[in-house]
Amino acid sequence: MTIEEKKVLAALHIMELTPDHTITRLELKERFLSLSEKYMDHIEKYNKMKNAYDYLYDHMELLNEAIHNQLNPEHETHEYSYSWEDVKEVQGEVVEDRPKNEATFNPNELPKVKDRPTVFAVVLSFVSPFIGIIMFILTRRITPKSSFLYLSLAIVGLIASYFLMFFFFMR
Numbered sequence: 001m002t003i004e005e006k007k008v009l010a011a012l013h014i015m016e017l018t019p020d021h022t023i024t025r026l027e028l029k030e031r032f033l034s035l036s037e038k039y040m041d042h043i044e045k046y047n048k049m050k051n052a053y054d055y056l057y058d059h060m061e062l063l064n065e066a067i068h069n070q071l072n073p074e075h076e077t078h079e080y081s082y083s084w085e086d087v088k089e090v091q092g093e094v095v096e097d098r099p100k101n102e103a104t105f106n107p108n109e110l111p112k113v114k115d116r117p118t119v120f121a122v123v124l125s126f127v128s129p130f131i132g133i134i135m136f137i138l139t140r141r142i143t144p145k146s147s148f149l150y151l152s153l154a155i156v157g158l159i160a161s162y163f164l165m166f167f168f169f170m171r
C-alpha cells in the first residue's frame with residue numbers, strides 16, 4: 001500500500017465511510033452534509049472532516065483505486081498513485097536559485113516604466129483639454145515627462161479653442 005492510499009483510507013475513516021464498494025461523488029457529498037450537521041458544534045472535528053472531504057472529492061480516482069487495491073490485494077493497480085519502486089536520491093552540485101542574467105526583484109521598488117507619451121494621449125489632451133488635465137493629475141508621479149506634455153498640450157488646446165471661439169463668434 002502506498003502513502004497516498006494510506007492517506008485516502010485515513011480520510012475515509014474521518015468521513016466515516018467503509019471502503020467496501022466504489023464511492024461516488026454524490027455519496028461523498030451526502031456523507032459530508034450529514035456529518036457537517038453532526039459536527040457543527042465541534043470546530044476541530046468539522047475542519048478535519050472538511051479537509052478530508054476536499055481531498056477525497058479532488059482525488060476520486062485515487063480513492064477508488066485505493067478501495068480496489070484493499071479489496072483485491074492480488075490484483076493491485078497503481079495508475080493514480082506511486083508504485084512500490086524505490087526512488088533513488090539524486091545528489092548533485094548545488095545550483096543557484098536564480099540565473100545570473102535575471103534581474104533582482106525587490107518588492108519595495110516600483111517597476112521601471114518607460115516615460116514615453118502615446119500619440120493617442122497627445123491628440124486627446126490637445127483636442128480635449130479637460131482630459132489632458134486629468135491625465136496630468138493621474139500620471140504625474142509615474143511618468144512625469146509625459147504628464148507635463150499632456151498638461152502643456154491641454155493648455156495650448158484650451159487657448160486655441162478660446163481663440164477659435166472668439167474668432168467665430170466675433171464675425
